[in-house]
Amino acid sequence: MNVSPAERTAKRLKALPMRLHHHAYTTDNHEETRQFYEDVLGIPLTAMYVEREFIDGEWVELGLAFYEMGDGSALAFFSFADLEKQAAWRATEQSQFVHVAFLVDEATQREIEERVTRAGATPFQIDHGACTSLYLTDPNGLMLEFAVDNRDAMEIARQMAATAHRDLRRWMNGDRTPNNRWRTDAAEATSA
Template sequence: MASLLSRPPQRLHHHAYVVKDQEANRHFFEDILGIPLAATWCEQHFNTWVNRDVAFCHTFYSLGDGGALAFFSFADDEVYRKTQAEKPAEIGAFDHVAFKVDDATYDELVARLKQAGEPVRETDHGYCRSMYCTSPDGLVVEFTVDPPDAARIEAIRRADAHAELARWMAGDHRTNNDLRAHTA
């Protein structure tokens, strides 16, 4: 096995995503979800992808650990188009960003989204309980509550992480999640 970093990254600094309309995005994240806008950087620089100066706006929304959600938008529609996937995934829910919250925050977020008329999907994965929503530009955002025995569950999966990956890669696709409620 390769040598690991002597110290893993401290936290997620930010997760960046490109949006078409910064104000619609701000309304969703700040007004509906209640995540505060913390910084707006307006910049312009020479962009080698289009060989000209490009003006852009970069916003940051605060997370409790000091990290942020970050969003780019461009004054140049060609640059915006070049940042978009040519063919979006037919099933896009697997590309998402997830945040740990407590029970009270989870319930507040669900209530805020429902009050705003936004769709919410909830799932109990067994090892966590999650709710999913989608921003105006299609970013799937997950908010997750850990169960009381999360440390025990994490220790089990950490101990067998390499063996389980090897088993999967060898073609044995049996589930190892006996925590998720299965329906007949």
């Protein structure tokens, strides 16, 4: 289905969401999660709500912890007093393709890598071209990405936006020719 630029503009929200408010996940152990985010990563716990919520026709007791991001958004973790509900609503460990990504500067990325390595974790890094990302898994199985933008990230984003719909159609039509020329392994991927 071809969509004209005018149609794409007409469907766009008048005001895009301003930022991520929070990303929520589950935890079986709030203290273990707090130790990881505060003591290992250095990201502060800023709220712990203890609530009763009406869910699926009954009152459910829950704890919801928020960890602060620099832009005012948060990473949040739920747990439930009822162990059966906790098991039923638990998030399951996902692959690296289901993750939360945070924008950081190089010094912060290095500090996070040092902190988690000292804590016994084994993070890994990928140069995506537009950014270089450090990946690690938290105690709940949630994959985290700490990305440092390429110094030309704004220009890369502009160029990619100009061809985004064409690139999507190309992919949907079976053309798998790589188009990320900013990756250091781009030449290798193109010749593969």
